[in-house]
Amino acid sequence: MEYLSFDPATKNLSLVHGEIPKPGPDEILVRVHYSGICGTDLHILDGSFPAKKDGALTLGHEFSGVIEDIGNIVKGFKIGQSVAIDPNSGCNKCDFCHTGKYHFCDNGGINNTIGIFRNGGWSTHAVVPESQVYLLPSGVEMPQAALAEPLSCLAHGWDIINPVNVGTNILVIGSGIIGLLWACLLHLHGSRKTVTISEPIEARREAVKKLDLDYEINSPSELKDKRFDLAVDCSGSGPAMEAAVPLLKRGGRLCVFGVANPKATLTLSPFDIYMKELTILGVNINPFTFPKGLALVRAMSKQYLIFENLGIKVYKLSEYKDAFEALKKGAISKAVFKCC
Structure with a gap:
């Protein structure tokens, strides 16, 4: 072999x-x-x-x-x-x-x-x-x-962040492959005009357009006046996550999905977390969701x-x-x- x-x-x-x-x-x-x-x-x-x-x-x-x-x-x-x-x-x-x-x-x-x-x-x-x-x-x-394996991890993340209702304002941080798959998953579940993808690299922002999801695609600097109910980090970047937290509305949630360097750290304001009742959610691999990952492959193959x-x-x-x-x-x- x-x-x-x-x-x-x-x-x-x-x-x-x-x-x-x-x-x-x-x-x-x-x-x-x-x-x-x-x-x-x-x-x-x-x-x-x-x-x-x-x-x-x-x-x-x-x-x-x-x-x-x-x-x-x-x-x-x-x-x-x-x-x-x-x-x-x-x-x-x-x-x-x-x-x-x-x-x-x-x-x-x-x-x-x-x-x-x-x-x-x-x-x-x-x-x-x-x-x-x-x-x-x-x-x-x-x-x-x-x-199937990465999609099974997304399925575990989907279980953790739900309910995600149609109309929820969502920020996807990073448009590498995981960000693209998250964008497709959100589209599959009915999110249309309320998803924004944040990506610092222009070539990656252009690449998102090939998926024809009709999502807003911004550089991080263009997000300062926007607010979101949910942010899904797909970058693993501590600074990107830190920058996303102030963009969360009251009751907002940050889903930490991207794998960060084990030595990376976050600096957050406990007062903001208290005042806005923010929630930070981690997602670790795919416990018992591999069948859901295969189901997602079947549902998403032709379009996504x-x-x-x-x-x-x-x-x-x-x-x-x-x-x-x-x-x-x-x-x-x-x-x-x-x-x-």
């Missing part, structure tokens, strides 16, 4: 050839077709996000493919089925897991994610637990299925998940340097590897 191997000690990424692994009794071998590069992956590569430290790691926690082999006690799947992988799980033993919050689990959640702490999908083949494999719904194509409109470009594994260079330059919003 062919895979990208990351050395945490040297921060070196290299293309490697090796033997195709065998699945364990309760595992499934997936022939990976498409695997996305997430912003979290970029943070792992530069050493600013926690990941496996002891030995080489194959990243990639957003991927879809076809079952090539199954363990001898796997009952729910067959060879040849098209699937997507939920990279997150819990230990199923701790209090967090027993109360349905496995994303807080010390031994699971983000601490045991496929592609972050276990070998993932930047590879032609990946071995994954049966419990984390999902059949693709009818009508879902393999490329779009690689977006067109790669060209979203600024997504597909690369071979061997073209990984080109993919990262394009992301670094901002020439694309997201890169997806075609692994087969």
